[in-house]
Amino acid sequence: MDEIKKFCVFGLPVSHSLSPLIHKEFAKQQGINIQYKMIEPDTEEHFETHAQSFFSKKGYGANVTIPFKEKAFEFASSHDSSAMECESANTLFLINSEIKAFNTDGLGFMNDLKNKNISISGKNILILGAGGSARSIINSLVKENTTKISIFTRTISKAEVLIGKYQNSCDISYFKDGIKYDLIINTTPVSLNKTEINFP
Known part of the structure; x- marks a missing residue:
């Protein structure tokens, strides 16, 4: 055996x-x-x-x-x-x-978008969270032709690290009111404990 x-x-x-x-x-x-x-x-x-x-x-x-x-x-x-x-x-x-x-988070996510015929070219994207999954997905997104990436998270310091890491590669910043987002990506565990995301 x-x-x-x-x-x-x-x-x-x-x-x-x-x-x-x-x-x-x-x-x-x-x-x-x-x-x-x-x-x-x-x-x-x-x-x-x-x-x-x-x-x-x-x-x-x-x-x-x-x-x-x-x-x-x-x-x-x-x-x-x-x-x-x-x-x-x-x-x-x-x-x-x-x-x-x-x-493989970023690669898997991008392949899933492609399989669903969802294009991110020229899109404004909002990332919820700034942990390990967010890091991988953002790392993949910056290699594509996205217009802007925004991050919304409770831990501002983690968002600042990601913004500092990728600001020379794409237009990336913290969440701001007044921006229309084409795609919102949730990388937080909020769905696991059946709570709701409270937007500003």
Whole structure:
């Protein structure tokens, strides 16, 4: 019998994640024997402890969701180009005894827009949130012909970091009243706790 490959998803909360279902179905189709579980560290500070424990017990790969994507980037010893560019990671793999971080959020989001025939060329875009997912999506958006990117978040300092990082690559700023947005992208966990977004 083939060796069981161990995978997991880290998140807080994590019960909403479809990763176990998706990856188990994919593994079944490909004839791969896997074990996939959910891991919910109780704080961001405890992410590294849980990640070290998982990989020390022959963990093969991990998905990472809110709010651990920046911690996952810091935890890894090497990174792909996308993770390096946005300094966050949604995937960790054990490769040659080394934890490597990848970020597919931006690429996946852009592919989803294209599959739905949604063009962002010349559009004004509002990003809700400034965490790991926002970093990756903005990193992909700046490579496209968007007219303007605005960020709306409770943590102004995080928005300022992103604005400073990309202001020489595109028209990016904090949210302002009076701008008509063509596309609003929610990268916050607000939908997970069934609350509403309060706009100014």
